[in-house]
Structure formats: C-alpha cells, structure tokens
Amino acid sequence: MNKLEQLKQRSLVVADTGDIEAIRRYQPQDATTNPSLLYKAAQLPQYEQHVKDALSWAEKNGGDVINQASMKLAVAIGCEILQLVPGVVSTEVDARLSFDTRASIEYARKLIAMYQQAGIDRERVLIKLASTWEGIAAAAVLEQEGIHCNLTLLFSQCQAVACAEAGVTLISPFVGRILDWYKASTGRDDYTAQDDPGVVSVTSIYEYYKSRGYPTIVMGASFRNTGEIEALAGCDKLTISPQLLQELQDDEGELAAGLNSDIVSLPAPNTQLQEPEFRYQLNADAMATEKLAEGIRNFVADQMKLEELLQKAR
Structure with missing residues (x-):
C-alpha cells in the first residue's frame, strides 16, 4: 500500500480543498x-454556473445580494462535495463575525x-468558526441546537480546552502555521517531524483530550x-x-509510527476555563495570539x- 492508503487505516482523511476533481x-x-x-x-x-445561480437566487431572495450570494455559493459547493464524500463538509461563518457571538449564531x-x-441533513x-472566545461561545449554543461545529484557527491549549468544555464536535488545530511562526521568530530552519512545534502542539492537545475522555474530534x-x-x-x-495527498499517494514506503494510542486516563478538571483566564492564557502565548489574528485577517x-x-x- 502507498502511504495515503496506510494513513487512511489509522486516521480519517479529509480533503482541504473546494476542488471537486481533487476530491x-x-x-x-x-x-x-x-x-x-x-x-x-x-x-x-x-463553477461558473454555481456563481450565476447563487447571484440569481440572491437577487430573488432580497436583502444584501452579495452577502446572500456568497453564502449560497458556499452551500452549493458544499452540496456538490457531499455527492463525492461519505462523511461531512465544513462551511465557514464569515470571519468578520469572529468577535460577535450572536451574529455568528444567526449566520x-x-x-x-x-x-x-x-435536501442535505444537518x-x-x-459549521466552521474561529476559535475566539466569542466563536467558542457561539458553538456552545449551536451544539445545543444540534448544529455541529468545527472550531478553526486553533493554535493553543487554552483554545482547545475551551472548545472541549463547550461540547464542540470537532477542532482543527493548525500545524504548519505554528511552524511558520517559530521559523520566523527563531531563525531556525531545521525542525524535524519530531520537534516540529506544530506537531508538538497537536500531540499535546490530542493526548489531553484522550486522557480526559473528551469526545471532541481532533x-x-x-x-x-508529509513528515x-x-x-x-x-x-x-x-x-x-491535494498536493500533499498526491505526495502520500506516490510514496510506497512505510508510514511512520505516528501518535501513541496508549494514553493513561486522567480526571477532567473540576472547574471550567472562564473568559478572563482564557483571554489571559491566549494573550500570554504570542504565537497563538498573532496567528489567530492573522488567520482572521486573511480569511476576511x-x-x-x-x-x-x-x-x-452580476
């Protein structure tokens, strides 16, 4: 088996793309x-017809045509993707609402x-939301309504803890962007897969969740x-x-050991992380603070x- 086939035996593989052909x-x-x-x-x-259809629908629907059309386009592409994947598709809330809980819920x-x-079941x-305090608070409400959430732009332990305590379905902790920050801030360019700061961060979050029995998917x-x-x-x-999926597919070698599945169970915390402590811990982590803000700006x-x-x- 190639490495992609081996990986699919150990983790559920998700395509990070809106390209139907790649999926x-x-x-x-x-x-x-x-x-x-x-x-x-x-x-x-x-996708030209999807764009035309989204605009036509939005013009008939009334309100802010461009905003409505962008939502409709996202859903149309999501529906097309769901014809090809057996699982789920993630669709993002407008990043301009990252600090507005109520507006994020409505969106x-x-x-x-x-x-x-x-015709797509929820x-x-x-629903993708940025892992701000407000985004996590929105997810907590949505999850109670049976709307499952994917908390993205997640770079720190405090964000991961808050998401688990909010009952979020899934988190997307970032690896490469963490590595980018450390390379830029330290000048070091020789990180291996084992000491890669992004890998270390996600491993820590994974072990924290599994040791305490949180059902939130990492x-x-x-x-x-590919390392x-x-x-x-x-x-x-x-x-x-798609580029890295292709590299894995082309590699006939043996997949590396990966994460340790033998994790000792520990009790969950007695108290939940509160907003002041969340904000303090996030602020104390320069990398997480900077990459979260940068990610929101780029998505906007x-x-x-x-x-x-x-x-x-139009």
Missing part, C-alpha cells in the same frame, strides 16, 4: 472549505437552513510537509491539501475578494 481523485472521508478555498474555486470554469443557522432546503455539515490541519502528517498518523482526522481578505468577484459577475 474525486483522492476519495477522502470528509472535505473542508474556507473563504480562501471558495475564492479559488469560484474562479474555475466548472450558522442560515447556512444550515440553506443546506436543509437543498448531520452532514460542520483534526490536524494546515500541513507544510508532519506522518508524525500525527492516528489522530482522529487529518485535513490535507479572501471573503472580500470573493464578494468582489461576485459583484463583477
């Missing part, structure tokens, strides 16, 4: 999208309603190389770009590019 080629369990991926997808010829409810109108959709994300992926083999899920920028594209297509 068809690598046959992942799930797929995840974000504004950056949707912006790229919307520029491809095969998520609209996305789920659109999916249901398209169990097949994960999905490693944002990989820079990081192999080091996290055995993680609940791994979301991987790509959302605005998508909206400009839709505006030109």
